[in-house]
Amino acid sequence: MSFNPSTPALAKSPIVLVAPFFFLGTAMVVMKFVLPHTTPLFLAGFRLLPAGLLVLLVGAIAKLPQPQGWKAWSWIALFGLVDGALFQGFLSEGLVHTGAGLGAVLIDAQPMIVAVLSRFILNDVIGLWGWIGLAIGVLGVALCGLPEAA
Secondary structure (H helix, E strand, O other), X not given: OOOOOOOOHHHHOHHHHHHHHHHHHHHHHHHHHHHXXXXXXXXXXXXXXXXXXXXXXXXXXXXXXXXXXXXHHHHHHHHHHHHHHHHHHHHHHHHHHOOHHXXXXXXXXXXXXXXXXXXXXXXXXXXXXXXXXXXXXXXXXXXXXXXXXX
């Protein structure tokens, strides 16, 4: 990934680049704290609704092109429902049965899954070092999920 020369220096900062992972990881801790007081699907919806509204608001303020017509909004609503119920719902349900730390590690393993899927679905090339890195990553995630020795 290369940066546009006109990209602000703040966007190149390592702190800004790591921030999404930090906030996602801390969100797991907060979700784990809240889950005993609500249902996983309610928590998933409660996470998505404000985020979706914020995306629409920022898009409108920035005067970005908006979806036009009922068909476009229907597809967006269907995607949101499926993504919300499956991804966020399974994420919240998984946190009921595991710790917040392991949940954060598993969520952050998504890029490895995307890399493998893009190889087989889109025929993207993964070189030798890429496969070695993926193998080490999968091994590391698997080791995080092992139970403690009794």
